[in-house]
Amino acid sequence: MADTATLDMAPAATATRIETGPRGAKPRKTFSRRNIFLYGTLIVVAVYYLLPLYVMVVTSLKGMPEIRLGNIFSPPVEITFEPWVKAWSQACTGLNCDGLSRGFWNSVRITVPSVILSIALASINGYALANWRFKGADLFFTILIVGAFIPYQVMIYPIVILLREIGLYGSLWGLVIVHSIFGMPILTLLFRNYFTSVPEELFKAARVDGAGFWGIYFRIMLPMSLPIFVVAIILQVTGIWNDFLFGVVYTRPDTYPMTVQLNNIVNSVQGVKEYNVNMAATILTGLVPLIVYFASGKLFVRGIAAGAVKG
Amino acid sequence: MSETYPKRPSQLFRNLSAKIASVPMILTAVVVFAGGTAWTVLYSFTNSKLLPRFSFVGLDQYYRLWAAPRWGVAVENLAIYGVLSLIFSLAIGFLLAALLDQKIRFEDTFRTIFLYPFALSFIVTGLVWQWLLNPDFGVQAVVRGLGWESFTFNPLYDASIVIYGILIAALWQGTGLVMCLMLAGLRGIDEDIWKAARVDGIPMWKTYLFIVIPMMRPVFITTIVIIASGIIKVYDLVVAQTSGGPGIASEVPAKYVYDYMFFAQNLGQGFAASTMMLLSVIIVVVPWAYLEFGRARRG
């Protein structure tokens, strides 16, 4: 069929075609001025963005004598992992000299329950707001979202009092509660918007099928919203791991999270500055969010775009 | 139909599970957010020292606050840092997004590179840039080592420019986010707009300036709100990079609040300073909310 069609068309087409002049695909140059400018700019900017990471890594692999003599951008002549070992297990903060490992495990003990608790609370709450609206729900939700714009400094001290009242001030669990509270606006918004976008008819069908509040949440909504849970986990793991302010306010030195301990190690005024150890410690602290970032790819972008709504 | 009606469920217990599920939100909204804020504002009118106590002193704390040189420096720093980081992160973020939007190869790689600093904490960012800007080993030393002996770039130890040193680190960390938001906005522009502009023979820069950017107004507003609320909160970065130094040259309001609450044992000052922060947020957010939601209501 197709062949006959082309045969029929061909004579007419050739008859009207002008034989000279441009014909066929337009030529493309790989090294056009536009491309050189475009990729040139992007590569220069990319190098600028990567440089600090590169400097961190090379510094952490050098010995102190080499750092004192050399250039921060030059690769290590003699690679040593000594600074990493020292940062992890020997660096001192105050009287403790057991390295960043303490902060790392504190951060794990803070992050894991905070992520679970905050997401559990917010997802159920977002689901209630999306599908089981009750009188007054919108009012509280509005206060919650407006609250996300209030600087933390305004609420820090009242929370100290509240935590002291329930006996959790200074403990890991107090910090877990604080993270759940401050994660609530953005996460609730995230889940509420997601569950609102689930076709309402699905929810109605489940109600006709006799499922109730928890039945619909666990059997219908939860299994179909795994991506949004992953987004929420990414958002929370990086956010809580990177937190400094709440850590320094609500925990004691022996329960300090990694960021606080890192700052104390690097910015301690006592002793000789060991830049290689400092950089190793800095990388170690940044490693968890970086791994989450590189492993999650596009979902991280989705997460911050969702987080962006919060402000 | 003579049968008895089922009892109408009481209003309070209708939807009970949903109400129980919302208890944490209600507590957070009412007790922590609304209650906590009101408490802090109220106690900013007292002379609380080590512990909060309710002895009313009127606006005393505010007079003292605005008379304090350290607060003046903090506010001035925040203003410089805020204006510049708003301008630069919008400009750089949009430019990068526009470059990535040219149907280029390795777009994902470039995006990943520009965004990774955003995954890092301000503490890590501050410490890296502290090292890069270290006058004895960092950029200044490297350039001098290349033969330019008089080269001076020492923001972290020069009180007059220290805030720009912090700005550099903040831009490195945060422009990736702006780029991502802008890129999403650019992708949301109808393809046909570009086709129409091409058919009309409008140069690309003009299309961006007069057609695309005005169309992205909502994206810009959201981005500005995000950047602005980040600016007011800036704290960790300063603590890590300069600890407020040299002297008090890189103080910021958030640090002032923390130091007065937890170190100087002068809670009243801390409350007054944090109330001023709240006020500045209100000044930024209320006009925006009015524009956004007022517009929506009017249709």
Next chain:
Amino acid sequence: MVMAAGKPSVSIKDLSLNFGNVQVLQALNLDIAEGEFLVLLGPSGCGKSTLLNCIAGLLDISDGQIFINGKNVTWEEPKDRGIGMVFQSYALYPQMTVEGNLSFGLKTAGLPKDEIAKRIARASEILQIEPLLKRKPSALSGGQRQRVAIGRALVRDVDVFLFDEPLSNLDAKLRSELRVEIKRLHQRLANTMIYVTHDQIEALTLADRIAVMKGGVIQQLDAPQAIYNRPVNRFVADFLGSPSMNFISGQLEGGEKPHFKADGVSVPLDRYAFDKSSAATGACIFGIRPEHIAHGEQAAALPFSREIEVEIIEPMGSDMLVWTKLGGSNLTFRAEAEKPLKVGDRVIVGFDPARASLFDAPTGNRI
């Protein structure tokens, strides 16, 4: 008017629904007989889906009562009302297989395993979805998904089926196929079915009775033919029928020999069946369906005929639609596709005023 025969299966008494200050449904009364197929028809926003959701118990009503099978279910949960529901978007649980979708409600109700298996077997036999049972909804075509959705209502073994625009998401060909399928299902099961649609073809083909709705009020409730032939007001007349009814504005002259007059046309109305015994003089709208207008030789013999000029011709395949003017208004009529008509031709058209509808101009009600 055809009355609901036998004892009502679904009965709605003075039902009202307000969202804030907006009255969505107003003091609505409706009796649906056992085994009846009732279609709620109307444009979007007329309240038809809202009414269906009220019957299902998915929306809390503001006032009134709902009875299903003689039981007052006004405050009952949807699951306890003895209904099954089919949705426009199918609303299949995406993470469950077809079998899981069919059994979810039964498991929730705590039915024994063999009973569940029996019901699924029966439903999938009726709907011919046995080969699909192990698949996920995402692996099904639109038509298959809607069959499964119907199956989910079927396994509940209930007396009342509610359909919320079930065919609107399907393309034209599948829609007509499934329409027949639903009709067959109704003939086989003889359940009460309440079916919401905005598609008049679905309404006319499926319904025992149609309730035409607008602004939260039932405009007319009657058998399809009655609604088609004797619409109670201009809205109903306009909404039903495709191409839609021709309307000519003019004057009704009552008395012994009533006439309709408009811009040089005078239509004798002695064969028209007035709702009231006498016709008062006043502004009115004359309505006549395109398919009730004859042309050529047959037209000349009819009580009213007139020569007109062809303005536009729209070929429709099986026939064509001819546009012209009569009495200052547009007039369309159908002509056979083979007819050698051209734009500019002069043709005689005519009709029997007994088949027309007259509406009072200010109120739009049938005269």
